[in-house]
Amino acid sequence: xxxxxxxxxxxxxxxxxxxxxxxxxxxxxxxxxxxxxxxxxxxxxxxxxxxxxxxxxxxxxxxxxxxxxxxxxxxxxxxxxx
Numbered sequence: 251x252x253x254x255x256x257x258x259x260x261x262x263x264x265x266x267x268x269x270x271x272x273x274x275x276x277x278x279x280x281x282x283x284x285x286x287x288x289x290x291x292x293x294x295x296x297x298x299x300x301x302x303x304x305x306x307x308x309x310x311x312x313x314x315x316x317x318x319x320x321x322x323x324x325x326x327x328x329x330x331x332x
Contacts, residue, residue: 261306268302271295 274291278284284292
């Protein structure tokens with residue numbers, strides 16, 4: 251239970267970090283001057299994306315290969331039923 255709560259808190263923290271990094275990267279892209287902390291945020295955007303994809307993404311498989319879909323156990327296909 252505690253580990254699940256810590257994972258949710260970490261995911262929220264990474265989400266905030268990601269959104270702030272995107273905002274800093276957009277401001278940098280438009281040529282606005284950035285403060286040192288904003289430069290760090292913009293530079294860390296690829297790292298944040300990789301950590302999110304590896305640890306928190308619902309689309310990625312992080313623990314080995316993805317499980318295969320369950321096999322049909324109906325006893326044959328529709329052509330066998332006559």
